[in-house]
Amino acid sequence: MSDISLTKKDFTSDQEVKWCPGCGDYSILSTVQSFLPELGIPRENIVFISGIGCSSRFPYYLETFGMHSIHGRAPAIASGLAISRPDLAVFVITGDGDALSIGGNHLIHALRRNVELKILLFNNRIYGLTKGQYSPTSETGKITKSTPTGSLDTPFNPISLALGAEASFVARSIDSDRKHLTEILRAASVHKGSALIEIYQNCPIFNDGAFDLLKDGGTKGAALLQLRHGEVIKSDSHGLIREDGSFKLVELTSVAESELIVHDAHNPDPAYAFALSRISGSALDHVPVGIFRDVERPSYGSMVNSQIAEVIANQGVGDLDSLLNSGDTWEVN
Amino acid sequence: MRINNKYGEGLLNVSGASLRKEEIVSKPVVSLDHVVIRFAGDSGDGMQLTGDRFTMDTASLGNDISTLPNFPAEIRAPQGTVPGVSSFQLHFADHHIQTPGDAPDILVAMNPAALKANIKDMARGATIIVDKDEFTERNIVKAGYQVNPLEDNSLESYKVHAVALTSLTVAALAQISMSRKDAERSKNMFALGLLAWMYHRPTEATENFLKAKFGKKPEILAANLLAYQTGWNYGETTEDFAVSYEIAPAHMPAGKYRNISGNTALAYGLVAASQLSKLKLFLGSYPITPATDILHELSKHKKFGVITFQAEDEIAAVGSALGASYGGSLGVTSTSGPGVALKSEMIGLAVMLELPLIIIDVQRGGPSTGLPTKTEQSDLLQVMYGRNGESPAVVLAPSTPTDCFKMALEATRIATQYRVPVFILSDGYIANGSQPWKIPAISELPDLQVKFAQTQEDFLPYLRDPETLARPWAIPGTKGIEHRIGGLEKADRTGAISYDSQNHDYMVRMRAAKVAGIDVPDLEVDDPTGDAQTLLLGWGSTFGPIASAIETLRANGEKVAQAHIRYLNPFPKNLADVLKKYPTVLVPEMNLGQLSNMLRSQYMKDVTGYNKVFGVPFTTLEIIEATMAVLYV
Numbered sequence: 027m028s029d030i031s032l033t034k035k036d037f038t039s040d041q042e043v044k045w046c047p048g049c050g051d052y053s054i055l056s057t058v059q060s061f062l063p064e065l066g067i068p069r070e071n072i073v074f075i076s077g078i079g080c081s082s083r084f085p086y087y088l089e090t091f092g093m094h095s096i097h098g099r100a101p102a103i104a105s106g107l108a109i110s111r112p113d114l115a116v117f118v119i120t121g122d123g124d125a126l127s128i129g130g131n132h133l134i135h136a137l138r139r140n141v142e143l144k145i146l147l148f149n150n151r152i153y154g155l156t157k158g159q160y161s162p163t164s165e166t167g168k169i170t171k172s173t174p175t176g177s178l179d180t181p182f183n184p185i186s187l188a189l190g191a192e193a194s195f196v197a198r199s200i201d202s203d204r205k206h207l208t209e210i211l212r213a214a215s216v217h218k219g220s221a222l223i224e225i226y227q228n229c230p231i232f233n234d235g236a237f238d239l240l241k242d243g244g245t246k247g248a249a250l251l252q253l254r255h256g257e258v259i260k261s262d263s264h265g266l267i268r269e270d271g272s273f274k275l276v277e278l279t280s281v282a283e284s285e286l287i288v289h290d291a292h293n294p295d296p297a298y299a300f301a302l303s304r305i306s307g308s309a310l311d312h313v314p315v316g317i318f319r320d321v322e323r324p325s326y327g328s329m330v331n332s333q334i335a336e337v338i339a340n341q342g343v344g345d346l347d348s349l350l351n352s353g354d355t356w357e358v359n
Numbered sequence: 360m361r362i363n364n365k366y367g368e369g370l371l372n373v374s375g376a377s378l379r380k381e382e383i384v385s386k387p388v389v390s391l392d393h394v395v396i397r398f399a400g401d402s403g404d405g406m407q408l409t410g411d412r413f414t415m416d417t418a419s420l421g422n423d424i425s426t427l428p429n430f431p432a433e434i435r436a437p438q439g440t441v442p443g444v445s446s447f448q449l450h451f452a453d454h455h456i457q458t459p460g461d462a463p464d465i466l467v468a469m470n471p472a473a474l475k476a477n478i479k480d481m482a483r484g485a486t487i488i489v490d491k492d493e494f495t496e497r498n499i500v501k502a503g504y505q506v507n508p509l510e511d512n513s514l515e516s517y518k519v520h521a522v523a524l525t526s527l528t529v530a531a532l533a534q535i536s537m538s539r540k541d542a543e544r545s546k547n548m549f550a551l552g553l554l555a556w557m558y559h560r561p562t563e564a565t566e567n568f569l570k571a572k573f574g575k576k577p578e579i580l581a582a583n584l585l586a587y588q589t590g591w592n593y594g595e596t597t598e599d600f601a602v603s604y605e606i607a608p609a610h611m612p613a614g615k616y617r618n619i620s621g622n623t624a625l626a627y628g629l630v631a632a633s634q635l636s637k638l639k640l641f642l643g644s645y646p647i648t649p650a651t652d653i654l655h656e657l658s659k660h661k662k663f664g665v666i667t668f669q670a671e672d673e674i675a676a677v678g679s680a681l682g683a684s685y686g687g688s689l690g691v692t693s694t695s696g697p698g699v700a701l702k703s704e705m706i707g708l709a710v711m712l713e714l715p716l717i718i719i720d721v722q723r724g725g726p727s728t729g730l731p732t733k734t735e736q737s738d739l740l741q742v743m744y745g746r747n748g749e750s751p752a753v754v755l756a757p758s759t760p761t762d763c764f765k766m767a768l769e770a771t772r773i774a775t776q777y778r779v780p781v782f783i784l785s786d787g788y789i790a791n792g793s794q795p796w797k798i799p800a801i802s803e804l805p806d807l808q809v810k811f812a813q814t815q816e817d818f819l820p821y822l823r824d825p826e827t828l829a830r831p832w833a834i835p836g837t838k839g840i841e842h843r844i845g846g847l848e849k850a851d852r853t854g855a856i857s858y859d860s861q862n863h864d865y866m867v868r869m870r871a872a873k874v875a876g877i878d879v880p881d882l883e884v885d886d887p888t889g890d891a892q893t894l895l896l897g898w899g900s901t902f903g904p905i906a907s908a909i910e911t912l913r914a915n916g917e918k919v920a921q922a923h924i925r926y927l928n929p930f931p932k933n934l935a936d937v938l939k940k941y942p943t944v945l946v947p948e949m950n951l952g953q954l955s956n957m958l959r960s961q962y963m964k965d966v967t968g969y970n971k972v973f974g975v976p977f978t979t980l981e982i983i984e985a986t987m988a989v990l991y992v
């Protein structure tokens with residue numbers, strides 16, 4: 027693997043990128059293109075499969091194998107590919123509508139099976155491609171063209187949803203923070219099985235500034251609670267402590283550092299990561315970012331293939347002639 | 360002609376007694392050329408197993424056979440009610456037969472509901488064997504009878520044998536320590552034993568089957584064997600049954616045979632296709648009647664490297680198959696009509712991506728959930744046209760259970776060579792029905808090896824093969840040909856996204872031309888005198904009843920030609936000429952005229968439809984009558 031020395035340029039396709047100026051997708055693309063050489067995997071063994079949405083144009087811009095499929099179904103297609111071709115590194119690119127509305131079923135099932143997929147969920151909390159309807163992650167009361175008097179639905183928290191679906195690797199990052207996103211991609215790539223990475227992504231056209239609180243120099247320090255395995259969970263101003271069996275956010279000035287919770291991404295109890303995921307509401311005033319959960323669990327494709335290997339080891343490779351001649355047979359002379 | 364089954368001759372060996380039956384049958388023996396038997400009972404009575412065993416014992420004697428199970432939609436409808444009745448019909452003969460038979464010659468009814476549900480299909484003079492123990496007042500009322508049908512002379516025109524099946528079974532099993540309820544469960548084996556005596560079936564295969572099945576439960580094994588033997592002895596010794604029957608072996612081409620259902624034949628065909636193409640077989644499926652057995656069967660064949668993936672829904676099932684196919688596997692999905700509806704968008708993507716994909720639609724009664732356990736041919740237009748845009752797919756339809764094997768190979772050939780989605784339209788009748796299959800030699804099977812795109816400079820993912828018009832099958836893992844594909848319209852050659860109107864028009868026509876140009880065999884027309892004026896033209900599972908009707912019609916001096924379309928898209932090239940040749944074309948279909956519609960619109964031929972959606976196959980008589988109606992207008 028290490029003898030391959032590829033660069034960002036090698037992963038950049040000749041297609042003209044067509045997102046709106048200022049779209050958060052640009053920085054995610056650039057981060058991914060810069061990160062891919064680090065994988066040490068030849069380009070031909072990398073596949074990006076997307077659904078439909080602005081974000082799902084992503085595969086066109088990467089010089090790897092890629093498929094821009096249909097709305098919501100990328101995890102299903104990618105599952106078939108990853109299970110039948112364990113030699114490939116398969117990524118899924120999806121949006122909040124793609125992954126959580128039309129494709130919600132496939133997402134949760136891919137996660138519970140732990141198929142070897144790295145799923146990048148671009149969450150701009152809006153339907154970009156269809157020009158700005160509210161999405162399953164939009165805050166309640168969202169005014170859009172389809173909800174002129176405000177949306178009524180309670181939004182999904184994608185991290186909580188993924189954890190409820192038994193995901194073994196769940197993380198959150200932000201489009202503009204290349205360093206952070208790269209760290210997460212690195213951890214996801216060595217994880218065996220499904221990884222869900224929610225990436226907050228700004229849509230300057232239909233939902234501009236949705237994540238400004240997490241980006242503005244003035245507010246982000248206080249808002250972002252960093253999740254790093256083995257380190258205390260805190261922002262610049264707040265930290266997390268345990269109180270009465272649950273988590274509580276407190277001002278750093280009011281507690282000693284030693285009282286803060288030390289993050290354990292490998293905690294086998296999903297309730298721990300789930301509780302972390304509930305700290306942020308749609309208001310985004312305190313948002314954990316980083317890896318919520320990273321636990322080892324047998325991955326689906328490897329189990330499928332080892333079941334087959336085991337049967338072959340016990341019974342030998344199938345012989346077509348014996349199969350056709352099996353069961354009750356008789357001879358006519 | 361000599362017949363050997365692998366168990367040798369029938370030898371009954373129960374509790375120490377060894378009886379060579381051929382020597383023992385002492386009553387008069389009547390020779391018959393064919394018999395239709397229907398076993399009917401509560402869905403818990405084991406009628407499918409009973410039918411299956413009788414079928415196997417019959418097949419091994421060298422009779423030609425055709426079978427048709429009929430199950431209720433509910434797994435366990437209330438016991439003793441008409442909706443809970445399950446049945447199994449088999450037709451066996453000393454000559455080649457085409458159908459499971461119109462009307463049973465003999466009905467075995469395990470309770471009043473089974474009698475009530477089936478009596479309407481019985482011709483006068485037929486034999487009915489009932490378990491008279493089950494005709495209690497309570498059961499009679501449950502079945503919907505006012506009075507006991509065994510006592511009100513309503514069965515006068517039948518030969519009725521009211522046998523105390525339950526109590527005889529229980530009495531025989533008294534020596535085995537088990538509850539009465541458990542003992543009663545063996546009564547289907549009593550019935551099977553009785554029928555085995557009546558029709559001189561060998562018994563050893565069934566005995567071995569029971570030993571294999573219940574080997575770990577000695578009491579149950581002993582009970583079943585004893586019930587079986589008691590049933591046989593009952594026929595031999597009681598006055599009730601005066602004669603037994605024999606049916607000589609049919610003249611079948613020499614070779615090794617086994618009995619096979621359409622669903623099993625499809626599964627075997629796919630395993631064979633995978634071996635012959637050297638492609639990994641990937642089945643993505645979501646359970647649905649009557650297609651589920653394909654998933655079950657293929658799940659057993661891991662040693663062939665087969666991957667079966669029970670997906671979360673039909674969309675994921677076909678999606679995973681397409682993903683596998685993109686990766687260079689033989690991607691297959693199996694379902695029924697409602698599942699096809701869900702898969703449509705993904706099949707459209709396969710059309711656009713121009714990747715191989717096989718979609719098996721085992722049709723059932725529709726629309727919506729319809730009649731899940733009943734047969735119908737009403738998905739033809741759905742698979743032809745049920746997608747957005749100009750979205751051509753190949754449609755194949757096996758005509759018999761054994762034809763399913765061949766059609767699986769054909770679907771693979773076409774899907775992999777032309778890189779298109781291919782439908783296999785089976786239906787509940789051929790899926791569950793069975794017939795003897797002459798097992799092919801591996802050397803007779805076609806070479807289905809494929810070529811993937813190789814490493815090359817300036818790879819063009821949508822450059823077409825001039826002959827097949829197929830684009831390259833370019834799988835991940837191949838250095839230097841990394842490329843992007845998707846559902847957006849493709850530019851010719853490069854496959855880049857293109858909104859150009861001329862290119863779109865070109866690509867739409869190209870995809871259509873590719874499917875239209877697929878090499879399919881000519882339609883074979885059976886017209887012995889060459890001057891028939893009427894053609895019976897069918898597709899799919901109507902083959903049996905049509906062929907059987909034709910035999911009778913010709914025997915009566917009628918001139919009728921027969922042709923059966925197994926390739927529905929594209930149609931065989933000679934179909935236009937065939938349609939032109941016959942002034943009258945009768946098209947029987949278990950729908951309201953879907954093939955007729957296609958023929959009228961594509962060939963401007965005013966064919967005559969014969970259409971019925973009763974959830975059961977056409978009877979031979981129905982086809983004869985429909986043909987007479989067009990012959991003598």
Ligand SMILES: Cc1ncc(C[n+]2csc(CCOP(=O)(O)OP(=O)(O)O)c2C)c(N)n1
Nearest residue numbers: 078079080081097121122123124153154155
């Ligand atoms: C079956 C189907 N239904 C609807 C659409 C229209 N559609 C395309 S993208 C989209 C929503 C995209 O939202 P999201 O997934 O959040 O992606 P974004 O554009 O925001 O990146 C919809 C509704 C479609 N392409 N296919």
Ligand code: SF4
Nearest residue numbers: 045046049080154229
């Ligand atoms: S609409 Fe929004 S998400 Fe889509 S490309 Fe434009 S800015 Fe990006």
Ligand SMILES: [Mg+2]
Nearest residue numbers: 121122150152
């Ligand atoms: Mg979105």
